[in-house]
Amino acid sequence: MPPAISISGLVKTFGATRALDGLDLSVEAGEVHGFLGPNGSGKTTTIRVLLGLLRADAGEVALLGGDPWRDAVALHRRLAYVPGEVSLWPNLTGGEVIDLFGRLRGDLNRRRRDELLERFQLDPTKKTRSYSKGNRQKVGLVAALASDAELLLLDEPTSGLDPLMEAVFQDCIREVKAEGRTVLLSSHILAEVEALCDRVSIIRLGRVVERGTLDELRHLTRTSITAETESPAEGLADLAGVHGLEIDGKHVRFEVDTDHLDAAVRRLGELGVRSLVSHPPTLEELFLRHYGDELAKQPERVDGNRNARS
Amino acid sequence: MTPVTIALAGTIELTRSILRRDRIRILVWIVAIVALAALTATGVKGLFPTQAALDQTAAATQHNSAAIAFNGPAQGLNTVGGQVAFQFGAGGMVLVALMSLFMVGRLTRGEEEAGRLELMRSLPVGSLAPTLAASLTVAAMSIAVGVLTTVALLAQGLPAAGSLVFGVSFILIGLVFGGVALVAAQVTENTRVVYGAAGAVLGAAFVLRAVGDIGDGTASWFSPIGWAQKARPFAGERWWPFLLLLTATVVLVAAAGALAARRDLGAGLVAARSGRPTASRSLGHPLGLAIRLQRGALLGWSVGVLVIGIAYGWIGPTVDAFIGQNKALAEILAGAGGANLTDSYFAASFRLMALLATGFAIQAALRLRSEETSLRAESVLATPVSRWRWGASHLTVAFAGSVILLVVAGLATGLTYGVAGGDLNSAPRLVGAALVYAPPMWLMVGLTIALIGLVPRWAGASWAILAACVVAGFLGAVLHLPSWLQNLSPFERVPQLPAQSLTLLPLVVISAIAAGFTLAGLFGLRRRDIGQI
Numbered sequence: 115m116p117p118a119i120s121i122s123g124l125v126k127t128f129g130a131t132r133a134l135d136g137l138d139l140s141v142e143a144g145e146v147h148g149f150l151g152p153n154g155s156g157k158t159t160t161i162r163v164l165l166g167l168l169r170a171d172a173g174e175v176a177l178l179g180g181d182p183w184r185d186a187v188a189l190h191r192r193l194a195y196v197p198g199e200v201s202l203w204p205n206l207t208g209g210e211v212i213d214l215f216g217r218l219r220g221d222l223n224r225r226r227r228d229e230l231l232e233r234f235q236l237d238p239t240k241k242t243r244s245y246s247k248g249n250r251q252k253v254g255l256v257a258a259l260a261s262d263a264e265l266l267l268l269d270e271p272t273s274g275l276d277p278l279m280e281a282v283f284q285d286c287i288r289e290v291k292a293e294g295r296t297v298l299l300s301s302h303i304l305a306e307v308e309a310l311c312d313r314v315s316i317i318r319l320g321r322v323v324e325r326g327t328l329d330e331l332r333h334l335t336r337t338s339i340t341a342e343t344e345s346p347a348e349g350l351a352d353l354a355g356v357h358g359l360e361i362d363g364k365h366v367r368f369e370v371d372t373d374h375l376d377a378a379v380r381r382l383g384e385l386g387v388r389s390l391v392s393h394p395p396t397l398e399e400l401f402l403r404h405y406g407d408e409l410a411k412q413p414e415r416v417d418g419n420r421n422a423r424s
Numbered sequence: 425m426t427p428v429t430i431a432l433a434g435t436i437e438l439t440r441s442i443l444r445r446d447r448i449r450i451l452v453w454i455v456a457i458v459a460l461a462a463l464t465a466t467g468v469k470g471l472f473p474t475q476a477a478l479d480q481t482a483a484a485t486q487h488n489s490a491a492i493a494f495n496g497p498a499q500g501l502n503t504v505g506g507q508v509a510f511q512f513g514a515g516g517m518v519l520v521a522l523m524s525l526f527m528v529g530r531l532t533r534g535e536e537e538a539g540r541l542e543l544m545r546s547l548p549v550g551s552l553a554p555t556l557a558a559s560l561t562v563a564a565m566s567i568a569v570g571v572l573t574t575v576a577l578l579a580q581g582l583p584a585a586g587s588l589v590f591g592v593s594f595i596l597i598g599l600v601f602g603g604v605a606l607v608a609a610q611v612t613e614n615t616r617v618v619y620g621a622a623g624a625v626l627g628a629a630f631v632l633r634a635v636g637d638i639g640d641g642t643a644s645w646f647s648p649i650g651w652a653q654k655a656r657p658f659a660g661e662r663w664w665p666f667l668l669l670l671t672a673t674v675v676l677v678a679a680a681g682a683l684a685a686r687r688d689l690g691a692g693l694v695a696a697r698s699g700r701p702t703a704s705r706s707l708g709h710p711l712g713l714a715i716r717l718q719r720g721a722l723l724g725w726s727v728g729v730l731v732i733g734i735a736y737g738w739i740g741p742t743v744d745a746f747i748g749q750n751k752a753l754a755e756i757l758a759g760a761g762g763a764n765l766t767d768s769y770f771a772a773s774f775r776l777m778a779l780l781a782t783g784f785a786i787q788a789a790l791r792l793r794s795e796e797t798s799l800r801a802e803s804v805l806a807t808p809v810s811r812w813r814w815g816a817s818h819l820t821v822a823f824a825g826s827v828i829l830l831v832v833a834g835l836a837t838g839l840t841y842g843v844a845g846g847d848l849n850s851a852p853r854l855v856g857a858a859l860v861y862a863p864p865m866w867l868m869v870g871l872t873i874a875l876i877g878l879v880p881r882w883a884g885a886s887w888a889i890l891a892a893c894v895v896a897g898f899l900g901a902v903l904h905l906p907s908w909l910q911n912l913s914p915f916e917r918v919p920q921l922p923a924q925s926l927t928l929l930p931l932v933v934i935s936a937i938a939a940g941f942t943l944a945g946l947f948g949l950r951r952r953d954i955g956q957i
Contacts, residue, residue, distance in 0.1 A: 143923045162802075162955065165802075165804060165805070165806050166805075167802060167806075167953065167954040167955060169951075170953075186805075186810070187808045187809070187810045188808070190807055192807045193806075194806075195803070197803065199799065199800060201799040201802075201803070202800070205614075206699075206716070207698070207699040207700055207701065209700060209701040209702050209703065210700060210702070210703040210704075210707060211703075212703075212711060213702050213703030213708070214707050214708065215803070217707075217709070218710070218809055219807045219808060220808065238696075238701040239698040240699075241698070243613060243614075251930060254803075267806075283703055387672060390598070
């Protein structure tokens with residue numbers, strides 16, 4: 115099966131700002147793909163190029179086997195989109211907006227729409243001007259999830275949702291995945307990405323800097339270990355891949371590169387383990403490592419969005 | 425601190441930030457109005473170089489209901505100052521009122537709707553400070569316009585007392601309509617509705633004084649513009665009518681303050697009702713959406729045009745009577761074309777209503793741009809709707825809405841004219857006369873979409889072009905604009921029906937240019953990036 119999305123060397127500039135700088139991204143059909151990055155890193159610009167709203171300056175972009183700029187109308191029959199900031203017509207009701215999008219797409223499914231309204235606890239009779247941010251976001255989600263689209267492009271879709279609704283959203287995405295549909299989920303909520311995504315791509319300054327399955331990416335990071343040993347903890351400092359070692363008599367804390375975990379645990383075993391707590395690496399750590407390190411090194415370039423600094 | 429000083433905390437800083445942010449806008453309003461006043465004075469002196477010329481035109485205008493309906497009571501017309509007040513008084517006051525209500529709407533409800541006010545109020549800024557800062561800004565603008573107008577007229581050598589009264593009337597009209605907009609901003613939740621409501625009050629004020637000035641004068645007493653004209657600049661000045669304007673300002677500001685204290689941030693006094701849980705059948709395609717979004721505005725503009733049409737139709741028979749009394753004069757006034765004065769009067773009425781209705785046409789086309797910058801267009805264009813279809817949806821409303829407004833104008837004028845004692849059979853003829861303005865209106869729509877498609881940041885320039893057409897249409901002769909410049913306005917190029925005979929060529933050419941602009945705009949829209957660019 116051809117990939118649902120295949121981007122290589124994508125460049126998009128706005129005046130002097132290079133929003134996308136040679137971005138590569140591949141999303142397989144049927145997967146839930148996490149698209150991670152801080153504000154201003156180029157996630158939304160990428161999605162707008164995929165929607166044919168922006169024209170690529172350079173690079174190859176294929177969406178569902180077509181050209182997102184040239185074949186926009188035909189491709190849009192097969193996808194649904196939720197923006198990060200759902201902007202609605204203030205004097206239409208939520209129900210009207212959902213129906214409108216369903217009809218524009220041509221696949222309004224009343225039964226599923228009503229079921230989703232129920233699950234997300236959204237009142238469709240309210241004018242959208244009176245909705246909170248979370249409720250506006252729900253309108254976008256219900257409109258997209260009620261469709262039969264084979265590809266969902268979700269740009270930080272859960273911003274403003276409470277934890278209960280976040281759980282409903284995650285259930286819905288699992289159902290979408292079970293139906294064999296594809297999801298590109300742009301997010302900076304790492305727990306959400308960890309819970310849902312098969313693979314992730316991490317974007318920074320308009321470029322994908324890391325990609326792979328969560329398991330693959332975990333190899334790139336470190337497991338943190340806290341242990342109490344019978345004999346004083348010696349000989350750990352010499353091991354390859356051990357970082358941040360803190361020894362207080364028989365108590366020891368350190369982080370170890372996942373590739374060198376085996377050697378470190380063997381060494382602890384030799385010392386006699388009384389208690390052991392080990393945290394698997396989280397995406398959060400991976401993320402922070404990527405950006406935290408960069409933040410220290412070149413603080414002036416981490417945020418691609420110039421306005422955020424001024 | 426006392427409660428009052430707490431409520432007003434931060435006013436100075438807010439005012440300063442408004443003056444900085446809107447400095448170009450503020451400057452353009454002030455300079456444009458003052459410059460028009462000064463140019464009118466120069467124009468009048470050129471048009472009527474001698475006292476004899478002034479006497480002649482004063483005698484001719486004294487009972488000319490048509491001119492009085494557009495300009496105001498005939499007072500002091502045998503002086504340069506009186507002519508300036510006649511030619512630019514009512515129009516200038518309408519401009520000052522528009523300045524006030526656009527600025528107040530933008531600075532109060534506009535800020536609140538955009539959510540910026542919420543952020544502002546989270547800072548140490550008092551609850552009344554944003555409203556007060558907006559009021560101070562608009563008051564300062566009105567005062568600047570009034571003072572500079574007085575100075576400009578003095579510089580033209582006009583009498584001091586008249587120049588002063590004329591300038592003060594601009595200041596007070598600015599304050600009164602600023603107050604009207606303040607009240608409207610408290611009552612409704614939507615900035616567009618604020619403009620509509622305050623604009624309706626302004627339209628009513630203009631029409632009431634027209635009806636009053638033509639008739640026994642009673643109706644003029646219900647109009648702020650009427651009050652200002654009772655101060656008789658350059659015609660035996662009187663100061664006491666200004667007390668009416670001052671009182672009205674105080675009452676309106678107090679009412680706005682009382683209303684503001686009773687409502688929550690973001691809410692209006694007219695609470696939003698709940699609506700349909702599902703969309704009606706028509707809300708399923710781009711055109712259906714465009715109609716749904718714009719039908720309220722079209723209805724509002726139709727009511728405005730209807731009221732003005734009724735007023736001018738009502739005045740029609742009076743113009744007939746004036747001709748009856750003064751055959752020789754009628755022929756002079758009707759000009760070389762040999763048309764009668766009533767027909768010239770109707771032609772001028774339709775041009776006024778067409779220029780007004782073009783406001784809707786431009787607003788309807790600009791909806792494409794506001795949908796885009798608010799990111800709502802993005803959601804629509806992410807569905808299988810092509811840019812062409814999306815663009816065409818709002819343009820259809822703009823094109824068809826132009827025709828609807830002109831038909832309303834023609835029917836209202838024609839039927840009222842018939843009922844009031846004119847010839848009822850002339851109604852169809854008057855509808856046709858109104859409709860010749862459809863091609864110029866389409867041209868303005870075409871210009872707007874061309875700007876949106878090709879240079880989207882400059883889309884708002886279509887308002888400036890409309891303003892130039894209004895100046896060319898109403899002040900062109902007085903300002904001595906060269907005829908080629910006046911003829912750049914498409915509204916000057918169509919046959920002035922019913923006074924002239926119908927020639928199709930200009931209408932075809934203007935329509936073709938409109939079509940060319942529209943196509944260019946739509947092609948531009950298809951080729952460029954969509955979003956906040």
